[in-house]
Each structure stands twice: as C-alpha cells, then as structure tokens.
Amino acid sequence: MVSLVYTAIISDLHLTDAEPPRHRRASRHPLWKKFKTKEFFIDSALVQFIEHIQEKALGNKVELILNGDIFDFDSVMSLPDDPIYDVNWFETRRGLFPKEEKSLFKMQVIIEEHITVFEALRDFIRKGHEVVIIPGNHDVELLFPKVQKLIVDSLDLTDDERLKIRFVDWFYISGKDTLIEHGHQQDPYCMCEDPINPFLLDYNELSIRLPFGNVACRYMMNGLGLFNPHVEKNYIMSLSDYLKFFFKYLLRAQPLIVWTWLWGAVATLWHVTAERFSEPYKFSSSIEKRINDTAERSRTNASTVRELKELFVRPATQSPLLIAKELWLDRLFLILFIFVSAYFFVSTLKAYFAISLFWIFVPLLLLVPFFLFYARSVTSLVSQYKEPDEQLLAKQSVIAGVRRIVYGHTHLATHAHFGGVEHLNSGTWSPAFTNVECTETTERNTYVWIAPTTEEPSVRRAELVSFTSKRPDEK
DSSP states (O other), X not given: OOOOOEEEEEOOOOBOOOOOTTOHHHHHOTTTTGGGSGGGOOXXXXXXXXXXXXXXXXXXXXXXXXXXXXXXXXXXXXOXXXXXXXXXXXXXXXXXXXXXXXXXXXXXXXXXXXXXXXXXXXXXXXXXXXXXXEOOSTTGGGGSHHHHHHHXXXXXXXXXXXXXXXXXXXXXXXXXXXXXXXXGGGOTTTOOSOTTSOEEEETTEEEEOOOHHHHHHHHTXXXXXXXXXXXXXXXXXXXXXXXXXXXXXXXXXOTTHHHHHHHHHHHHHHXXXXXXXXXXXXXXXXXXXXXXXXXXXXXXXHHHHHHHHTTOOOOGGGOHHHHHHHTTHHHHHHHHHHHHHHHHHHHHXXXXXXXXXXXXHHHHHHHHHHHHHHHXXXXXXXXXXXXXXXXXXXXXXXXXXXXXXXXXXXXXXXXXXXXXXXXXXXXXXXXXXXSTTSOOBOSOOEEEEEEEOSSOTTSEEEEEEEOOOOOTTOO
C-alpha cells in the first residue's frame, strides 16, 4: 500500500441548510439571515477545490482532512414534515435538539442541500484518495455512529472504498509529522467534555452534551437573525455599538430583541446547568477498548490519546457565574437587585415619613455610576482563546511526537512558529461577512497544504494557501 504523503486540510465550512422561507421575519425583512441564503453557498468553490488538490498532487494520492465545523448542525432550522418523534414548541423556533434521530434528519438535510459537494467527495474517494473527518464544536453530532453511517451511505461506495473515509473523535496524526485537531478542546466555551463518550441518556433516548457556546448559538443566535455568528465582531460589541446597531437595523426588524435575548439567555443558562445532573451513557464495552479504538482511528497509540486528553481546558459549564457574565445575565441580576433594594429602602422610609414611592429613583440614580463602572469592567473572554498557547503547543508536540500542529476553530488563518513547533490554522470558508448587507467579508477559502520536498521526499513542508475559485460563467 502506497502511503499518502500529500495532505490538504480545510476547516470551518459551516455547511447547513438555507434559511427556511416560512420564517415570518425572513419574508418581511430581506436582510434576515442573508448570510444563510443559497446565494452564498460555497458548493461550487468546494467542488473546484477538490479537483484542484488532485491536480496539485500530480497524480499522487491525497489525504483530505475535513478539520471540524464542516457541517453546522446548530444552524439547521428545517423541520420534518411527518416526524416520528415529538417536536416541541421550542424546537420549531430554535432547531431540533441533539438527539440521535433528530441529528440524522439534520444531516440528511445538509446532504440534500449540498449534494454536489458529496458527489465530488465520492468521486475523490473512488479515484483512490482518502478523507478524514474530524468533529468540531458545531458538528459534534458527527460522533453519533448512525450519523457517520448516513454520510458514508450517501457516498454510495464499495466496501473497499468505504475504508478510505474515516471518522476520528477529536484529533488525527498525519504522516507521523503533523497533529491535526479542530482546536475547540482548548476553548472552555466550545469544548466537548468527553469526545470519547459525549452521550447522555435522556428518557431512554441518546443525546449529546453540547458545549456552552453551541447551546447559546441555538437558543440565542438562531433567534437573532441580523447577527452573523461566523464573525465575532458581529455579536460582541460595546454598549454604544449595540445601540447604533439597534436603531439602524433592529428597530424595524426586531424591536423586541431584548425579550428575545432574555429568554434565550435564561434558557441557555438553564440548559447547561441542568445538564450537569444528566446521566452519562454507559457503553457495554470498556473504556480501554474505546481508547484503543480512538487511537487506531487517529493513527497513534492509547498512551497518546490519554495524554492529549489530559490537556483539555476546564469547561465553562462548570462555572455558572462565568456563563452568566458571557450572557450579560449578571448585569440583569444586578439591576434587579438594585431595584428591589431601592424599593425596600424607600418602602421602609415611607412607613415612617410621608414620602412618595417616586423617591425610589433617587437611590437608583445614585447607583447608576457604580453599575456603569461594573458593566464596563466586565469583558468577554471569548477572544482570549483565539491565540494559540505556546506552552500547550509544546506539550502537544512532545506527546504526539510531531513538530507541526494544525488547528481550525478560530477562523483566523495563521502560519507561525512557536519555539520549535510549527503552527498553522486553516482559516474558514464560512459566510463570514462583517456587515448585515453581506458585502464585506474577512479572509476566506484558505487551506493548509503539506507535501514532500523536492530535496528530500521523506520530509514534508507545510504552507498556508488561499484558494480562488472560478465563477460558473468563467472558463
């Protein structure tokens, strides 16, 4: 068997469905989730990319790594016409819950919406190339075995060809020189607590414990259609920027956005807190067997799996206060506390002095500067995890026995050296528009290419490459 020495790595495609036209706001406001319309689907570019890397390998075999967030289960809003399971009121407005049968439906929707991409992958595999799929935080539902089977079945491959597509739990080692993982395991807001066993037993149904950030995407971002979740600056703003955004876009499209935010934030906090008490699924096989299976799929040994797992960051779900701060609920709780305290203070005075309850506004106004000071002092920690940690990269390098580590997740294309470790980030292909009108975008369509050097074929060199696709009308 000829080893695969050419490797192409892409991540963060965020393939999902087009926003269902039945959405009442989408029919009245053309900018509502405009980034999620078929106009901005990247299928044609992906098909061209798959053809391009085969040409670039000059007839040699290629290993295509789909490094996380390839599919965006969180954003799928389609609903089944005749479901065999219950679909509650909440799911009709925020998408189906991550239960096995519902995740199968979502995956089927994605396949049908992007059938040309799956056809290109099928042809790619039939030519002898290999595909490795690594789950990210937005497609953690890929860990359902039935979802993996559905993807393989949709490619219509022979038994031998099916061996050329593999699913791993969270990382993969390519060519014994490169560790590849999506990177969300180092982000407390997006990490999957146990990618070897992420399952929960929910009323005899199998479900997946979603990361906090993805619960927030479903319960909040799916209801805030003028905020693009693929670009951080679109939803993390200062108070003054929020006010400008409100009067420019939301006053007409979503004037009650504060209510939408409030119940979405409360639902998110309740969900991630309640899940701490959920019962994990108990496999019939031993933990040793599952670790060995993970190691075999990732092309390493069980010891490496255990040591890399020890480097996971502490999940944010273990700190409800931290989550409350990220959801701005701490500020709401503080306002309520100030108001209730002022009310009881004035009510007590009213019992002894003939004063009006309107005096409640005096302590409220006096406390406004303290509230503003607190609100300005609280900053989001989301951006803190956008830069790689040099010590972490060094530890991963030693454990995996590599000198090169590739991430995705941050959407920031990167190629740098940290000490003796080469670090690359493959960037994003998502509809990462920086404005509501979808006319301005960040850098997109980048990938990592690893190929043997001409001087010494046994040594591979990595580069960050920008792919430019042709329009359908171009030759």
